[in-house]
Amino acid sequence: MAGVRGRGLAGVVMVALAMGVTGCSDADGPSAAASKAASAVASAGAVVSSAASEASDAAESAAAVAKDKLSEVKDGVDAKDEVALGVPAKDADGRTTVSVTAKNSDGSKKSFAVQVDFKDEGGNLLDTVVVTIPDVGANATGEGTARSTHTLSGTVTAETGKALRY
Missing domain, CATH: 1.10.287 (Helix Hairpins)
Structure with a gap:
């Protein structure tokens, strides 16, 4: 800011x-x-x-x-290394979006809760959202989209804050 x-x-x-x-x-x-x-x-x-x-x-x-x-997730395990984010873009409403990909390395179907932090060029937090990617098959990949809660200006980056597999 x-x-x-x-x-x-x-x-x-x-x-x-x-x-x-x-x-x-x-x-x-x-x-x-x-x-x-x-x-x-x-x-x-x-x-x-x-x-x-x-x-x-x-x-x-x-x-x-x-x-x-994230605190509502029961029996979640850290899955930050299993999550990748795409490049932030603006949608038709001017909100910032980013694709979220979760790789389920477990042998059974799992869901993911991923916290995405939107930041400005200086690393200041602008917005945070949680994306749920439900029912990702064993050893499969699931997709979701994080969307900012309001319009963000300037150059925006996205980082994975936390990710839980459950």
């Missing part, structure tokens, strides 16, 4: 400077324009900071929901 915050604040500074340079009249004076520009920058910084905080809160909430879903 720091990159987004920095870019947003830089844009506001540029606008505020432009207002200060071109928006001065004799009645306002240069110091009044500078004061207005500084106030605009402070307000914009608070808005950007608030948006970053809301995004962080949403990611934390999604992570809590994912943790709860």
